[in-house]
Amino acid sequence: MVNIDITKQLQGASGDMNLDVxxxxxxxEFVALSGKSGSGKTTLLRILAGLEQASGEISVDEKIWLDRKNxxxxxxxxxxxxxxxxALFENMSVEENLLFVNKDKTLAEHLLEVTELTELKNRLPHKLSGGQKQRVALCRSLMNRPKILLLDEPLSALDPAxxxxxxxxxxxxxxxxxxTTIMVSHxxxxxxxxxxxxxxxxxxxxxxxGSPKEILLKTTGSAKFSFDGELLDIIKVDVINIAIISIGQQLVEVVVSDEEIKNLTIGQAINVSTKAFTPIIKA
Ligand SMILES: Nc1ncnc2c1ncn2[C@@H]1O[C@H](COP(=O)(O)OP(=O)(O)OP(=O)(O)O)[C@@H](O)[C@H]1O
Structure with a gap:
């Protein structure tokens, strides 16, 4: 069990702000930490890691990491x-990066196998792709068999596949x-x-x-599908108007009436929902 009860005065974008968690x-548990930019996510992880000072208490399995005295x-x-x-050691091979943390060769080999890096174990970091480097960083973070894994948007620079x-x-x-894993993700x-x-x-x-279902799904009420997106364009095809909306990595087209257009501005954040239709799902 991880118990956190910390405060820290931060300089937020619009004045002082108290991180109070x-x-x-x-x-x-696998905890996703989410929230707007500047809400304090990275600072909270850094406080847990001991890379930043804070007042309060942190204990992990009865062991005190932070309190008034410790x-x-x-x-x-x-x-x-x-x-x-x-943040890999550039002058060390993939395997050396792992063994630098802990000389446990069996564990290193196992981690490299799970992440399909065995073939690359003698390569230097500058000859790896972003995804491969991030897998090395993940393996390295586990070499000490930690109790808690802290992941700060580790995948945000990678392509969807x-x-x-x-x-x-x-x-x-x-x-x-x-x-126990805490991962910042948007x-x-x-x-x-x-x-x-x-x-x-x-x-x-x-x-x-709460659970991902409670927090993320917005299909409560009568709406069956609900997506947040950005309105990129409205084009007229014959007599109908088509709104081009970016939702995640996809562009979708939605037919909109002349009446609806009056309330829409290009670049606006919008919600798309539908009440009654039977979607077809294909693999
Ligand atoms: N040591 C510090 N002292 C005072 N203010 C700080 C300190 N570290 C960060 N801040 C401020 O606290 C706020 C929260 O920063 P933090 O990086 O934790 O946010 P975040 O939620 O991780 O944001 P993002 O999603 O953009 O990475 C920011 O306004 C930042 O400038």
């Missing part, structure tokens, strides 16, 4: 950390190591696929905490 996270150094906290940038591949690998390793499909709990921060405070 109280959470209990169960062993083996403040364990990052290397004494049993954590693995993967950031958006890979590589993202999905790494999501599956993260999930495999999370389950195998039964490691991507609803990623959050839904990986996490068992979603915590939403706003202005340094937890404003939502």
């Amino acid at each position: 109280k959470l209990h996270i169960k062993q083996g 403040n364990l150094a990052p290397q004494q906290r049993e954590i693995g950390f993967v950031f958006q940038d890979y 590589m993202r999905t591949k790494l999501q599956n690998e993260i999930l495999t390793l999370h389950k195998e190591f039964n490691i 991507d609803p499909s990623e959050i839904y696929r990986l996490s068992s709990r979603v915590i939403v921060l706003n202005e340094g405070k937890v404003i939502n905490d």
Whole structure:
């Protein structure tokens, strides 16, 4: 069990802001940490890792990491950390990057196998793709068999196919190591696929905490489908108006009436929902 009860004064975009978070996270949970830019997500992870000061208490399985008298150094906290940038040792091969943390060759070989990196174990980081580097960073973060894995948007720079591949690998390793995982993510499909709990921060405070279904699905009420997107364009084809809307990685076209157009502005954030239709799903 991870117990967090911390505060820290931050300089938010529009003046001072207090990061004020109280959470209990169960062993083996996969928590997605979400919320607007500047809401305090990275700072919270850095405080957990011991990379940033804060007041309050953090304890993990009865062991105190932070309180009035104690403040364990990052290397004494049993954590693995993967950031958006890979931060690998450039002069060391893939395998050396892992063994630098811990000389356990069997574990290194196993992690490289799960992430399909065995063939690349002698390569230097500059000869790897972004996705491969991020897999090395993930393997390295697990070399000390940490109690908590902190992931700060580790997949945001990758293309959709590589993202999905790494999501599956993260999930495999999370389950195998039964490691408590906290992952910052803005991507609803990623959050839904990986996490068992979603915590939403706003202005340094937890404003939502629940299962991915409770937090992410908006199809309550009579609407059957509901998507948030951005209105990119409205084009006229013969007598009908078609709105071009970007939803996630996809563009969709929706027919709109002359009446509806009056309330729409290009670039606007909009919601698309429908009440009664039978979608066809193809694999
Ligand atoms: N050590 C610090 N002292 C004071 N203010 C800080 C400190 N570190 C970060 N901040 C400020 O606190 C706010 C929250 O930053 P943080 O990086 O935690 O947000 P975030 O939710 O991770 O945002 P993003 O999604 O853009 O990465 C920002 O306005 C930032 O400038």
